[in-house]
Amino acid sequence: MQTRSGVRAALAAAFPHTIPIMAGFLFMGTAFGVYMNLSGFSPVYGILMSVFVFSGTAQFIGVSLLIGAFDPVGALVLMLMTGARHLFYGLAMLDRYSESGWKKPYLIFAMCDETFSINCTVDPPQTVDRSWFMFFVSLLDQLYWIAGTIIGSLFGSLLPFDAEGLDFVMTALILVLFLEQLKKEKNYLSAGIGVAVSVLCLVLFGADRFLLPAMVAILLLLFLFRPQLEKGGAVQ
């Protein structure tokens, strides 16, 4: 599978799955670039962030940190808190990413919400090497994001297209991947816990603070219902 044609086959298999993300990331990346531009930063900083941070949430929060007073420790703590959802992704991907050799560090680094959802849900054709497939999903997604950032930083104010609402493409993508994940599950207990607890915490704690309590509650419930989830064989 290390042959050039094998690599190309993985790229060809990965690309169609990233098309919605291309639309979403070009748009969101452009929005980020415009935001950085309007905040008075040279394009270099936005591009640096898209290369080395690669997280929409972190980067949009990051702009407000860059505008504010210098507080590196505060910035680090805020990133750990808003990024805590990645801990879930990591736990879910421990096995899947384990046999990807030199690609593994990049796969982990580039595990944003959308890339995680695809790599977690989509099974490439049997003939395609899975680690190359996941690698290209990750790489393409980041390239879209960087391209959007560059477009936004350089030409953002010139774009005439009314793109209000285009960001829904991300929600639509996650919804579809959620349905695909449900098809793989033998019972919907885990999925139901994830949705119900998150909605409850959203109502209780508000949009900016619900993730951490939701994650803790989800973990507790998954262990509480372990007998049911193990017995029912929630996963293939």
Added chain:
Amino acid sequence: MSNTQLWITIAMLALGTSLTRFLPFLLFPAGKSAPQSIRYLGRVLPAAAIGMLVVYCLKGTDLTGPAHGIPELVASACVIALHLWKRNTLLSILCGTVVYMLLVQLVF
């Protein structure tokens, strides 16, 4: 902020985000098999995590605003119905997004 301070802050953003992504892999390295409970989580978490992500995507929905969350509701229903019917990922996403854009730009 000075340029140096900007660089340091961006480095902190990168470090913080990467830490959250790498931590599980550092705690449970491949080869050494993870505890049973962690492997159990690895099996059941994907569904719960993506479910949580759905809510995370929709968290900005303003139920009390002039649109009462109707664009989000209608567009999401459109995505789900179309996907259950045709199971064509791109079609579901495209139609849902177009419906949403039309609703927020023209109706509300």
